[in-house]
Amino acid sequence: MSMKKYEPQAVEIVNTTNDLDIVVSTAKAYPRNITYALDEIKTMINPNVAKTLWYSLPRKDKIIEGPSIRLAELFQTAWGNLRVQSRIKEITNTQVVAECVAYDMEKNVMVGTEVRKRIVDKHGNRYSEDMIIMTANAAISVARRNAIFSIIPKVFVDDILNYAKNILHTHPSMKEFPLKSRWNQLIEEFKLNFKMDKKAVMEKLNIKDENSITEVDYNNALGLFNSMNELLDEVEASEQQK
Numbered sequence: 001m002s003m004k005k006y007e008p009q010a011v012e013i014v015n016t017t018n019d020l021d022i023v024v025s026t027a028k029a030y031p032r033n034i035t036y037a038l039d040e041i042k043t044m045i046n047p048n049v050a051k052t053l054w055y056s057l058p059r060k061d062k063i064i065e066g067p068s069i070r071l072a073e074l075f076q077t078a079w080g081n082l083r084v085q086s087r088i089k090e091i092t093n094t095q096v097v098a099e100c101v102a103y104d105m106e107k108n109v110m111v112g113t114e115v116r117k118r119i120v121d122k123h124g125n126r127y128s129e130d131m132i133i134m135t136a137n138a139a140i141s142v143a144r145r146n147a148i149f150s151i152i153p154k155v156f157v158d159d160i161l162n163y164a165k166n167i168l169h170t171h172p173s174m175k176e177f178p179l180k181s182r183w184n185q186l187i188e189e190f191k192l193n194f195k196m197d198k199k200a201v202m203e204k205l206n207i208k209d210e211n212s213i214t215e216v217d218y219n220n221a222l223g224l225f226n227s228m229n230e231l232l233d234e235v236e237a238s239e240q241q242k
Helices: 016-031 035-042 070-076 127-153 154-170 179-194 197-204 213-228 233-240
Strands: 052-061 062-067 083-090 095-106 110-116
Touching: 035 070, 035 213, 052 070, 052 213, 062 127, 062 154, 062 213, 070 083, 070 127, 070 154, 083 127, 083 179, 110 127, 127 179, 127 233, 179 197, 179 213, 197 213
Parallel strands: none
Antiparallel strands: 052 062, 083 095, 095 110
């Protein structure tokens, strides 16, 4: 079977040199106010939103953490003078390839990212069309997240992440939800969504004693939940092919 091509032309943020001149000139005339942009993002973060803004990946003796696609969406909305465009670049017999380009019109900096995801199960069987679409959407999300955070300076992303984590135990609405209560609720969500019990979550995060759970442990568990949730469509796709 030959590979299937999609949109053979490259992603185009601007179509002509004249268009480029216009968008850059406009961005220079109305430069972003970084303080205002960060404050705007913070106004959009309540406890429910805050829970979704990072992912955590346990790796041997450490936890790898990063900003999620949900946080990328907030930055895309508030940052200003930022264009983002993504597409499915290619679907082969075994992979879907997503591409995204982010363009900071004010700084005249453009970054492109590419993400590949498998569309065959462990037995080599190709996913159904619906499952390929699910996987393609996941690939586009990851490509968009990577492109946006290649443009946004990490110091500002970290500032928002720290703010979001702080919200989870300082927001007035959270007074009735101490750490232990939030931990137990999260464990129930792991059971409901991924059939993971408390022991499995603790082992995954290398947590030895539930009685000594900290805010960092809770944040790591939230990040793990988010990373698994982003992969859920792909997992479902794989499971349905068995």
